[in-house]
Amino acid sequence: MQTVCDVREVSLGYPGKVLCTNLSFQIQPGMTLAVLGANGAGKSTFVKMMLNLLPPLAGSVQWPSGRPKEIGYLAQMSEFDSLFPIRVRDLAAMGAWGGFGMRRRLDKAGKLRVAAALDEAGVLKIADQPIHTLSGGQLQRTLFARVILQDAPLIILDEPFAAVDQQTEAHLLGIIGRWRNEGRAVVLVVHDLSSVLDHCTHALLLGGGAATHGPVNDVLTPTNLVRQNYMSESQADWMFRRATMQSASGADHV
Template sequence: MAADLGGAVMAAVLELRNLSLGYPDLALFKHLSLDMKAGTTLAVLGANGSGKSTFVKMLLGLVDPLAGRLHWPSGRPGEIGYLAQLTEFDRRFPIRVRDLVAMGAWRGFGLWSGLGRGGRNRVAAALEEAGIPDLADRSLHTLSGGQLQRALFARVILQDAPLILLDEPFAAVDQSTEAHLLSIIKRWREEDRAVVLVVHDLSSVLDHCSHVLLLGNGTATHGSVAEVLTPDLLVAHGYLSQSQASWMFRGSIDQKGQAHA
């Protein structure tokens, strides 16, 4: 049975059924079933090479699963919000911040029509929400990592998508920027958007997620944060060594050696 990643009244944006992902000579995981529901945030966690980014690319339709299927109950959305890892972004591209943000709504603006007043207002509002209205006319190559990430979040805001995929969005930002971007994610969740958030470490980000998909060692485990982030599962998926797990969870293990999530 598929895991329920939301409340009973929340509609599923995407359903994964008996899904296997990987390559002809390597299965990253097999037989995964879950529902991504409106108003939920799913953290995808795992060690390097566990398949986190490949999972996101599959959701985008860039990689085909080895087996199983993806089902869109209301039809595949015309737009999926996507923020790639900063390492995949070439900031030498000669455009201004406002132009980068406007690309998030190119479907609505049209290829040749350009921005009208309404479009310019939407760009300005997205820059304001991302906290960078004063950077609108800056060239991308002049931005810090945190400033560029805010600009990319503003572009996702303009995409106005029911499903938003964020691949390592906090890898190069300070705590203040992380807190600001998390407030944007919270607003998306309150608007009943489904958010998939790829993270690399066990951080405070997980406090803002309803569920976790833990990948590693050819397996995938999903459920609530409390259910999945246990010493046994983190070790079994190759995310932590036994000694690391014992140290990190030393305050949550009783005399019988059972972990309290």
């Protein structure tokens, strides 16, 4: 299996502030990687490094097949200007600029691609609404449609479930599942451990000056979550006792 990205002995941070050292792992096709950590642990720094906006303090990010021409990216909602005067369909279509060109009009095939992305994201019926009229969930669905149109082998989603309801979150997780099944690598910066445990294959836990990477169940242990300042001992104990009880309850009904 061809590696998408190889992170080798990376130190994350800024001059005078090291957040973690010796971070090494690979991102493989079909991997869904959750990036977690308390505020200030280095999640945004990691995203900037992956987008080539900030170099690592040490080490390197290598692309065995060459850096993708396009990396699908969805920024945090707080970084997006929802008052920008643009329609839903036009915002989504921006994701296709790499293929169509900024100065070219969409041809029939391009318009069909945009409509299909809007439909999959669940916003085709409001395609002509200005984005300032949208709810948080509708805007996030529109931004997912834009990422769909980027058609990238690597997709980075920064807090994609913030300010959305459970129905929207479930819908968006379905899209992420399709990407995974197609062999795309997806990196999610998340806070909700329940969605991580159910839908991600691997996790990267940042905090306490350390970085732990591996399969979700190996990384998100009570010991690691406490040691890396993600939660207190009582919070970790409660969460895992609750998960164990739910698992046992499910088994009783099989």
